[in-house]
Amino acid sequence: MRSRTGALTVAVVALFLGVLVVSQFRSREAFSRTLQQETPETLTTLIADLSDRNRQLRDEIFDLRSRLEQARSSIAGGRGALEESERELAHLQVFSARSAVSGPGIAVRIVGPFDERALSDLVNELRNAGAEAIAVNDRRVGPRTWFGPGPEGTLVIDGAQAQGPWIVRAIGAVEVLYVGLTRTGGIVGQFQLIYDRTRFDVTREPLLRLPALSSP
Amino acid sequence: MTIRYVEPLHASIEGLQAQQDAFKEQLAGLRTELDDLQRTAATQSGATQDLQQRLDDLRALAGLTAARGEGLVVQLDAPPPIAPLDRPTCFAPDLTDITNMAWRAGAAAVSINGERVVGSSSVYCVGSTIVVNGTVASAPFEIRAIGDPAALLATFDDPAQLRDLKRRRDERSVIFHATRAPLIEIGPYTGPIAVGSARTE
Numbered sequence: 001m002r003s004r005t006g007a008l009t010v011a012v013v014a015l016f017l018g019v020l021v022v023s024q025f026r027s028r029e030a031f032s033r034t035l036q037q038e039t040p041e042t043l044t045t046l047i048a049d050l051s052d053r054n055r056q057l058r059d060e061i062f063d064l065r066s067r068l069e070q071a072r073s074s075i076a077g078g079r080g081a082l083e084e085s086e087r088e089l090a091h092l093q094v095f096s097a098r099s100a101v102s103g104p105g106i107a108v109r110i111v112g113p114f115d116e117r118a119l120s121d122l123v124n125e126l127r128n129a130g131a132e133a134i135a136v137n138d139r140r141v142g143p144r145t146w147f148g149p150g151p152e153g154t155l156v157i158d159g160a161q162a163q164g165p166w167i168v169r170a171i172g173a174v175e176v177l178y179v180g181l182t183r184t185g186g187i188v189g190q191f192q193l194i195y196d197r198t199r200f201d202v203t204r205e206p207l208l209r210l211p212a213l214s215s216p
Numbered sequence: 217m218t219i220r221y222v223e224p225l226h227a228s229i230e231g232l233q234a235q236q237d238a239f240k241e242q243l244a245g246l247r248t249e250l251d252d253l254q255r256t257a258a259t260q261s262g263a264t265q266d267l268q269q270r271l272d273d274l275r276a277l278a279g280l281t282a283a284r285g286e287g288l289v290v291q292l293d294a295p296p297p298i299a300p301l302d303r304p305t306c307f308a309p310d311l312t313d314i315t316n317m318a319w320r321a322g323a324a325a326v327s328i329n330g331e332r333v334v335g336s337s338s339v340y341c342v343g344s345t346i347v348v349n350g351t352v353a354s355a356p357f358e359i360r361a362i363g364d365p366a367a368l369l370a371t372f373d374d375p376a377q378l379r380d381l382k383r384r385r386d387e388r389s390v391i392f393h394a395t396r397a398p399l400i401e402i403g404p405y406t407g408p409i410a411v412g413s414a415r416t417e
Contacts, residue, residue, distance in 0.1 A: 043222065123336050171414045
């Protein structure tokens with residue numbers, strides 16, 4: 001009986017691994033096929049983006065190694081890992097939008113008709129430009145924030161109705177954020193063509209204060 | 217441009233993606249090591265135990281821990297091209313719309329082709345290739361959402377939601393369907409946590 005159960009377990013695991021290998025192979029094959037269709041300009045942009053991301057990862061690995069070393073030496077010296085834990089807590093509070101934050105960034109003022117999909121696209125673009133914290137009017141954008149339509153001049157953010165005009169503020173590297181949004185063919189230029197009755201102003205801000213997330 | 221210029225570019229992309237996968241694995245290992253160290257140190261005093269609990273809660277909220285549970289799996293793909301010169305689809309807006317919809321329906325965790333969607337995640341197109349969390353991906357896409365399957369399915373089936381995507385599905389210009397799943401696993405976010413400009417108040 002035991003050997004039959006064992007054989008069944010082995011068969012289920014083998015089947016699962018087989019499905020996994022096949023699906024990974026298919027996904028890799030599909031990815032290679034997509035690359036074949038891309039232009040050299042697109043491939044070059046992808047290479048630049050991947051290199052940039054790999055540099056960020058390398059920096060974080062370097063930083064984490066040094067923090068590990070410091071924590072080990074602090075524990076060995078009888079001081080525990082309190083300092084490292086407090087540092088990580090502060091990082092995670094920013095990353096998960098659980099604390100009010102301040103710092104330099106940009107503000108996008110939107111006066112006129114605007115919809116939830118455009119707002120979602122704007123937030124996506126700000127994240128793409130490396131925004132560390134984002135707020136729409138007085139509401140902080142969190143990891144699970146969603147946008148929905150509302151009655152005339154309003155939108156729904158995380159289930160709560162919010163009233164325009166809109167001011168979207170983002171903390172991060174000011175020039176990267178500013179150029180990311182205002183470059184030729186960028187999202188603000190596209191918005192100006194689509195929402196021709198709406199005014200969009202992007203400004204650099206030396207100090208922004210954003211509230212903590214108000215919903216879980 | 218001739219193949220001899222394009223092929224090295226393909227090889228570079230595949231090499232950089234493989235390097236990224238290795239970096240992510242390394243980063244995940246270092247995060248676990250640091251977590252273990254803090255956990256061991258936390259057993260020594262009540263104050264650090266409380267801090268450890270807060271760290272654990274924040275890691276889960278931020279998407280830095282694996283999640284599992286019932287939910288919904290959404291498949292998104294382009295039908296085979298009718299003509300060889302048919303322009304491939306950029307799925308980035310569809311992927312952000314589907315993710316937005318999942319959060320709206322109360323999802324606890326979402327992933328796109330295995331990439332955990334977190335507070336810093338962005339989805340964009342370079343040509344028809346998608347970049348999620350700085351990782352390149354292409355169709356077919358699988359979006360996993362952990363949450364109440366009935367609530368998720370009801371939101372996805374609501375005719376007022378994802379209208380554009382549903383219209384294109386009805387016109388057979390996109391393959392799009394959602395199915396309930398009794399058990400979904402979504403791995404932790406393994407990318408960088410860039411906090412350089414923002415300070416807690």
